[in-house]
Amino acid sequence: MKREIKFKLNGEEVTAEVESHWTLLYFLREVLKLKGTKEGCGYGECGACTVVIDKMAVNSCLFPVMEVNGKDVLTIEGISGPGEALHPLQKAFIEEGAVQCGFCTPGMIMSAYALFEEKKNPDDEDIKEAIEGNLCRCTGYVKIIDAINAAKRGK
Amino acid sequence: MKRFDYHVPQSIEEALNLFKSLGDAIYIAGGTDVMVNIKRKKISPKNLISLRNITALKVIEKGKELKIGSCVTHEQLLKDKYIEKYYTALHDAVRKLGSKQIRNVATIGGNICNAAPSADTACPLLVFDTKVLIRNEKGERKIPLHDFFLGPYSVSKDEGEIVTGFEITFLPPYSGSAYIKHSRREAMDLAIVSVATRLTLSPEVDIDFLKREAGEKTYSEFESRLLSYGITVKEARIAMGVVAPRPLRAKEAEDYLCGKRLTDEAIREASEIASSVAKPRDTLRGEAWYRREMVKVLTRRAILLSAKRAFD
Structure with missing residues (x-):
C-alpha cells in the first residue's frame, strides 16, 4: 500500500511516497540510493545498519519506514561538514586505523555519534556500551574504542 | 518481505477499532521481535497496527x-x-x-x-x-x-x-531486589539461565547501625557480616528464567525462606529448593544439569544482593 511520509533526512525536509511494508533501511539504500548505511544480518543483531533517529541510535533494518514520519533521521552521509569535510569521528577512525574491511564502520560511527549527542565526555565503559550492538569481525574493537576516544579529545 | 499495510493510531480506542475493522492484523510496538518474525516468515499479517504513537x-x-x-x-x-x-x-x-x-x-x-x-x-x-x-x-x-x-x-x-x-504495588521499607542473567556475552545475548529475587526484611537490630554498615563496608565485608545479624525475612520472591516453558516462580523456596532468619544455611537451602523446582531442558545454549546447578549459584547470589540492597 502506497503512503506518503514527511520527515527530516540529513537536515533536509523530505516528502516521499513509500510502500508501507518497507523498512527504513530498504528505503535509504534501494530507493534513495544512500548506500553508506549497510545491511549486515537484517535482524538487528549486527548494527551495520545503524542510523540516528531523534538523536538515538536505531537499527534501520527493523525500523518500519512508516515510523520515521515527522522524525529527524541522520545517516553516515549526513554527518560530514561543509564542502564534504570529514566529521571528527570519520577522521579519527582513519587516523587510528579503526577501519579494516570497512563494512561495520558507518554503523560504528553512527553509534558513536549518538553517544556524543547524549554524553559530552564519555568514558571507556560508556563507549563500549554505545557500540555493544555493533559487530566488527576484523579489528577486535580496540582501535575503534581508541578512535572514539581520539574524537572525544579532538572535540 | 511479504507486503503489509501499516496503521498509526493515535489512541487506544482508535487502535481497538482498527483491529476490529481490519480483521487480519497484529499489534506492533518497538518491532524488534515482530519485524524479525515477519522477515523470518514466522508470521505474515496483512496489517500492522502500531502502538508506539499512543x-x-x-x-x-x-x-x-x-x-x-x-x-x-x-x-x-x-x-x-x-x-x-x-x-x-x-x-x-x-x-x-x-x-x-x-x-x-x-x-x-x-x-x-x-x-x-x-x-x-x-x-x-x-x-x-x-x-x-x-x-x-x-x-x-x-x-x-x-x-x-x-x-x-x-x-x-x-x-x-x-x-x-x-x-x-509499592514495596514496604527494607525491601531489596536483584536480577542476575547468566550468558556467554555481555550484550546481544539471551540468558542461559536467569534469576530474580526480592526480599522484604524485618530487621530487629538497630537499623541505623545496619545502614551505616551497608554504606561503609565493601560488598564482601558486608555480605559476611550481614548473615550474622539475625535479620528476619518478612517476604521473599524468587523467579527463574529459561528453566521452564515460561518464566517461573519458585514458590516452595519463597515459602521456605519466609519467616526464617537470613543465614547462610537458610539461603543455601532456599537455593537448593529453587533448583529442584526448575525443569530446564538440554539446548544448544546450555544443558539441563548445568542450568539446575547455576540456578543454585544465582539464587544464592541474588538473595545476598537483595538483602544488601534492602539497606541501600
Missing part, C-alpha cells in the same frame, strides 16, 4: 502504585532513577538487555507479550507481584503477571486486546 502508553506513573506503560522503552526504564533505586531488579534486567539500538526502541510490553522463556523483564516483574493491565472494547481487565504467561511465546490475551501497562 502517548498514554509511554508514561511511567508514580502515584498510588507504580504504573509502567506498555510502550515504555527499555532505555527509558534504564534511565529512570526511581526504578533504579526501588525496583533495582528491573534496572539490572534492562541494563543487559539487547544492545543500545534495541533498548532505544524495544518496549517492556513487547518483551512481556512476546513471552520468550528468556524474556529479561519477566523475572523482575514477577518478583514485584506485577499485574498486567489489558484493554478491550468492553473496558479494562487486570490479571497477575504470573497467570499471564501460558507457555513459550504464548500469553493469556485475545489477539485484539491491548496490554496497556503494568501495575506494581
Whole structure:
C-alpha cells in the first residue's frame, strides 16, 4: 500500500511516497540510493545498519519506514561538514586505523555519534556500551574504542 | 518481505477499532521481535497496527502504585532513577538487555507479550507481584503477571486486546531486589539461565547501625557480616528464567525462606529448593544439569544482593 511520509533526512525536509511494508533501511539504500548505511544480518543483531533517529541510535533494518514520519533521521552521509569535510569521528577512525574491511564502520560511527549527542565526555565503559550492538569481525574493537576516544579529545 | 499495510493510531480506542475493522492484523510496538518474525516468515499479517504513537502508553506513573506503560522503552526504564533505586531488579534486567539500538526502541510490553522463556523483564516483574493491565472494547481487565504467561511465546490475551501497562504495588521499607542473567556475552545475548529475587526484611537490630554498615563496608565485608545479624525475612520472591516453558516462580523456596532468619544455611537451602523446582531442558545454549546447578549459584547470589540492597 502506497503512503506518503514527511520527515527530516540529513537536515533536509523530505516528502516521499513509500510502500508501507518497507523498512527504513530498504528505503535509504534501494530507493534513495544512500548506500553508506549497510545491511549486515537484517535482524538487528549486527548494527551495520545503524542510523540516528531523534538523536538515538536505531537499527534501520527493523525500523518500519512508516515510523520515521515527522522524525529527524541522520545517516553516515549526513554527518560530514561543509564542502564534504570529514566529521571528527570519520577522521579519527582513519587516523587510528579503526577501519579494516570497512563494512561495520558507518554503523560504528553512527553509534558513536549518538553517544556524543547524549554524553559530552564519555568514558571507556560508556563507549563500549554505545557500540555493544555493533559487530566488527576484523579489528577486535580496540582501535575503534581508541578512535572514539581520539574524537572525544579532538572535540 | 511479504507486503503489509501499516496503521498509526493515535489512541487506544482508535487502535481497538482498527483491529476490529481490519480483521487480519497484529499489534506492533518497538518491532524488534515482530519485524524479525515477519522477515523470518514466522508470521505474515496483512496489517500492522502500531502502538508506539499512543502517548498514554509511554508514561511511567508514580502515584498510588507504580504504573509502567506498555510502550515504555527499555532505555527509558534504564534511565529512570526511581526504578533504579526501588525496583533495582528491573534496572539490572534492562541494563543487559539487547544492545543500545534495541533498548532505544524495544518496549517492556513487547518483551512481556512476546513471552520468550528468556524474556529479561519477566523475572523482575514477577518478583514485584506485577499485574498486567489489558484493554478491550468492553473496558479494562487486570490479571497477575504470573497467570499471564501460558507457555513459550504464548500469553493469556485475545489477539485484539491491548496490554496497556503494568501495575506494581509499592514495596514496604527494607525491601531489596536483584536480577542476575547468566550468558556467554555481555550484550546481544539471551540468558542461559536467569534469576530474580526480592526480599522484604524485618530487621530487629538497630537499623541505623545496619545502614551505616551497608554504606561503609565493601560488598564482601558486608555480605559476611550481614548473615550474622539475625535479620528476619518478612517476604521473599524468587523467579527463574529459561528453566521452564515460561518464566517461573519458585514458590516452595519463597515459602521456605519466609519467616526464617537470613543465614547462610537458610539461603543455601532456599537455593537448593529453587533448583529442584526448575525443569530446564538440554539446548544448544546450555544443558539441563548445568542450568539446575547455576540456578543454585544465582539464587544464592541474588538473595545476598537483595538483602544488601534492602539497606541501600
